Each structure stands twice: as C-alpha cells, then as structure tokens.
Amino acid sequence: MFQDDILVDQDTPAETMPGVASGDIGTWPSLRSWLGCRFGPLPRSLEDLDDGELRDLPATDADDMATLSLSRLNDGGRVQVTDPARAGPLDRHRTRRLGATITRYQTVFDKAPCAVRILDPAGRMLWQNAVFAGYDPAQAQLLIDTATARDTATRLRMPGPATAEDRVCEVVHIRAGDVRAVFATDVTQVANAEALRREFIQTLTKIFANLTTGLAVFDRHRNLALFNPALLDLTGLPAPILSSQPSLIQFFDSLRDNRVLPEPKNYASWRNQIETMISSAAGGLYLEDWNLPNGMTYRVTGRPHPDGAIAFLFEDITDNVSLARHFRSQISLCEAVLDASDEAKIVFGPDNIVSLCNRPCRQLLGIDPDASFADMTLREVVTVCRDSLSRDGVWDRVEQAVLNRAALEETLPQPDGSTLICRVGHLPGNSAIITLLAQHGTSRSHAKAQA
Incomplete structure (x- = not known):
C-alpha cells in the first residue's frame, strides 16, 4: 500500500x-x-x-x-x-538459493573498491553499491554525466572538502542489454604519481637541455626516444632527422654521412664496428674516444637502461686532449733537459717512492726505476748507493735527511781520486731530491792555477 x-x-x-x-x-x-x-x-x-x-x-x-x-x-x-x-518445494528451494546468491553478490559489490551504479534505459537508478552511495547527489550525477558522455574511460577531477585534496576518478560506462552500468574508480594516488612523474621528467628535460654533453636515448626497439640540444650542436644533425625517431643504425648512418664518426676503412668493417659498439653498450661496457676527420675528439659512452633501452653520451674532449698533449710535450721536454744535465738527480714522492730518475743517475747507479716491475723505494736506492759509491755512514744520514725532508750536503771521496758531492733538498708537494755531482781534484787544481 x-x-x-x-x-x-x-x-x-x-x-x-x-x-x-x-x-x-x-x-x-x-x-x-x-x-x-x-x-x-x-x-x-x-x-x-x-x-x-x-x-x-x-x-x-x-x-x-x-x-x-x-x-x-x-x-x-x-x-x-x-x-x-x-x-x-523445488521452486521454493531455487528461489531461496537465488536470493542467497543475489545477496552474496550485493555484499561483494558493496565491498568493491570502485563505485557501481546500474541504470535503466531512461537513466533512472536500478541499483548502486555502497561506494557509489557515499557520493553526494551532485557528485554522483557528475560521475554519471561524465561517464555516459563518452564510450571510453574518462578521468574526472572533483573538488574535495576544504581540508582535503581534490579527488580524481576514472569513470566508464557500459551497456548490458536494456540496462547500463557506470563504474567509478578513485585514482587520486595514481594521478598524483603521474603528476610527480611529469614534473620529474620536466626537471630532467631542463637539466638535459643545459648539458654540454650530447645525450641520445634509444628505447628497447632501438629507436631514438630522447635527445637534448647539445646532441644537435655536437653532431650537426638536423632536428627533423632526430625528431623522426630513427633507429640506432640509421642514427649512426647519419653520423657517418655527417663525418661525425672515425673514418671507416670500408662499409662492412664499419657495420661490424657499430654492431660491436651496440652490443658493448647494451652490456654496459662501451667507452671510446673518437678522433674525427675534422680534428675534433669526442668521448662516446654507451650505457644500458631499464627495459632494454640504451643511452649514448657524446662529450667534446678536444680541449682536454690538446691540453694533455701539451702537458706531455712539456714533461718530455723537462725529462730531456734533466737527461742532458751532468748532475745525477733522483726524486722521491711523498711516499718515498722514486718518481723521477734522470739518465746520469741511471748510469751512475746502474738502475732503471721506469723499467722495474715494482716501485723502487728510498731504502732500495740507499742500498744501491752504499754498495756502488761508499760504505761509510754517510748514506744513513742521507736517508734520514730525505725522510725528514731536511737539507744536507755530504762529500764522498772516490777510489779514483775524485770527489762525489751529494746534496739532499726539499721539493714542493712534500717531495725530496738527491743530487750527485762528481768533482775531479786535478780539474779543480788546474782551475785554481789558471786563476
């Protein structure tokens, strides 16, 4: 009634x-x-x-x-x-089982993590679960209107209470016979995570844009997925070519055509070299300096990334290589000057290991630290000097002077009548030097007579 x-x-x-x-x-x-x-x-x-x-x-x-x-x-x-x-009795039993089944399904849907509402053809509610009933009428209608407006899943942001954040729901609308169903899932956490991911990618993009090192990231299908402006500057490749997501081989083909690869002897060997390079990069092993035909030097590093991706870094080290060559040239010149000196000189580093020994010293003592498999220590040098030049206690004083980084000068008479001057000095960087200079008595007397 x-x-x-x-x-x-x-x-x-x-x-x-x-x-x-x-x-x-x-x-x-x-x-x-x-x-x-x-x-x-x-x-x-x-x-x-x-x-x-x-x-x-x-x-x-x-x-x-x-x-x-x-x-x-x-x-x-x-x-x-x-x-x-x-x-x-059978019909009543069937009815009871049907009722129990419906009740069980309703309980399951009431505890489902998503909201469900079933509508009749006119859009009127036939049934809803507890989650959907938790929305106020305005929010519920907004979910229904958004879901029924499209045939695909749609996200909807709804303002939360004054003290809470907005809620993001993903709604979908399906038809089953003469009824329709609207499903709404709260994806606020997923949406927030995606927003953080986008912000992180934007931050990385800004960082990559300011790098002077060229970056090329290839996805697991070996297509270019990401590059930065420095790659354009270093390779000279047009942006449209890189934006077309070329394959790895196409990318290196373009580098070869643009003469940004070491000059290959022939195409077959070049392809083998590229395949070896890709395999090495996938295994995290590729690091090589490219000497280009234009005199530039690029350091290319290949590194694997998750999900089968590969990243290549291109760094212009031309200035570093030129500076290193200049330093090597200066060092070679200094070594040549020391080798041309009449004085035997041997330098010990902070750890009292021989770091330099010129030719006169090698000839005088009969040693060659550079050719030795192991480092030569101060004690070993003192032992050689004691055996070769003099067995008195002067070498103990020399050793202590080197250890204390103190100045010392000793005169050692030699069996042939000459005199050997030994000087110990302190060098920058907590290093020490021993200088050995032979003086012949006859030469000094002749010089005094002339004076």
Whole structure:
C-alpha cells in the first residue's frame, strides 16, 4: 500500500524478496525499478492512474503467468502481484538459493573498491553499491554525466572538502542489454604519481637541455626516444632527422654521412664496428674516444637502461686532449733537459717512492726505476748507493735527511781520486731530491792555477 507514492504497508518483508535489501522499496519509484524487469514499463507514479482505476499488467515473459495489479483510490495506491502457479518445494528451494546468491553478490559489490551504479534505459537508478552511495547527489550525477558522455574511460577531477585534496576518478560506462552500468574508480594516488612523474621528467628535460654533453636515448626497439640540444650542436644533425625517431643504425648512418664518426676503412668493417659498439653498450661496457676527420675528439659512452633501452653520451674532449698533449710535450721536454744535465738527480714522492730518475743517475747507479716491475723505494736506492759509491755512514744520514725532508750536503771521496758531492733538498708537494755531482781534484787544481 502506498500513500503519495510512499510505502505505508506491505504483506511481504523486503528481506524475503530476491535482490531487495531493507529500505530498497520504500517508494514507488524504487519498487517500480524492481518490478520493471518482469512486467515491463510501469507508470512513473501511482497518481497517473485514474481514481478508482484497476490496471492489470501481465508478465512480459510468455511462460510467466504472474500478473501485476495496480489500483488507485483517492490518494492511496495498491500494488499486488499474483502468480497462479503455486511454488513447490523445488521452486521454493531455487528461489531461496537465488536470493542467497543475489545477496552474496550485493555484499561483494558493496565491498568493491570502485563505485557501481546500474541504470535503466531512461537513466533512472536500478541499483548502486555502497561506494557509489557515499557520493553526494551532485557528485554522483557528475560521475554519471561524465561517464555516459563518452564510450571510453574518462578521468574526472572533483573538488574535495576544504581540508582535503581534490579527488580524481576514472569513470566508464557500459551497456548490458536494456540496462547500463557506470563504474567509478578513485585514482587520486595514481594521478598524483603521474603528476610527480611529469614534473620529474620536466626537471630532467631542463637539466638535459643545459648539458654540454650530447645525450641520445634509444628505447628497447632501438629507436631514438630522447635527445637534448647539445646532441644537435655536437653532431650537426638536423632536428627533423632526430625528431623522426630513427633507429640506432640509421642514427649512426647519419653520423657517418655527417663525418661525425672515425673514418671507416670500408662499409662492412664499419657495420661490424657499430654492431660491436651496440652490443658493448647494451652490456654496459662501451667507452671510446673518437678522433674525427675534422680534428675534433669526442668521448662516446654507451650505457644500458631499464627495459632494454640504451643511452649514448657524446662529450667534446678536444680541449682536454690538446691540453694533455701539451702537458706531455712539456714533461718530455723537462725529462730531456734533466737527461742532458751532468748532475745525477733522483726524486722521491711523498711516499718515498722514486718518481723521477734522470739518465746520469741511471748510469751512475746502474738502475732503471721506469723499467722495474715494482716501485723502487728510498731504502732500495740507499742500498744501491752504499754498495756502488761508499760504505761509510754517510748514506744513513742521507736517508734520514730525505725522510725528514731536511737539507744536507755530504762529500764522498772516490777510489779514483775524485770527489762525489751529494746534496739532499726539499721539493714542493712534500717531495725530496738527491743530487750527485762528481768533482775531479786535478780539474779543480788546474782551475785554481789558471786563476
């Protein structure tokens, strides 16, 4: 019994009706949704019936003998379902099992992580789970309108309470027969993670844009996926070529055509070299300096990245190479000057290991530290000097002077009548030097006589 479309009395408890929870049929529209799937289109309101009218509606299924009777008297409405087929024990058991199954499914959907609402062809609600019921009417309608506007999944941002962040929902709309379903999943955390990822990529992009090292990242399919402006400057390749996402081989073909690769002897050997380079980079082993035909020198590094990607770094080290060559030239010149000196000189580093020994010293002592497999220590040099030049205690004093980085000068008479001057000096960087200079007595006397 209904009064102004509000349920006021019933002879069957709602919980005994299949697919109905307590309170689900408290109004005519809700009961109308529950009966509509069996008896077809029903009046939107019981007040649509004429006063005193009795309307019998048969079930839409030809095998179903049930009849729905609707009547109206004054402001009251009466709804009655009559089924002449008396249910036997098996039918009652089937009905109970069906009701239990529906209840179980409703419980599962109520605990589902997404919101679900089922609509009739006119867009009226037939059923919704607890998550969808948690949205206020305005939000629920916004979800439905957004979902039904498209056939694909759509994201929707809804303002949260004053103290909470906005909520992002992904909504999708599907059709199943004469009903429709709207699914809404809260993807706020996913959306926030994607936003952080975009910000991180933007930050990396800005960093890459300011790098002087050229960067080329190839995806697992070996197509160029990312490059920075420095790569354009170093390779001279046009931006459209790089933007077309060339393959690795096409990229290196373009470098060869632009003479930004070491000059190959022939194409076959060049292809083998490139394939070896790609394999080495994929294994994290590629590092090589390219001497280009134009005199430039590039250091190329290949590194593997997750998911099969490969990154190549191109660094212009021309100035570094030129500076290193200049330093090597200066060092060679200094060594030549020391080798041309009449004085034997040997230098010890901070760890008292021989770091330099000129030719006169090598000839005087019969040693060659550069050709030695192991480093030559101060103690070993002192031992050689004691055996070759003099066995008195002067070399103990020389050793202590070197260890203390103190100045010392000693005179060592030699068996041939000459004199050997030994000087110990301190050098920058906590190094020390021993200088050995031979002086012949006859030469000094002759010089004094002339004076």
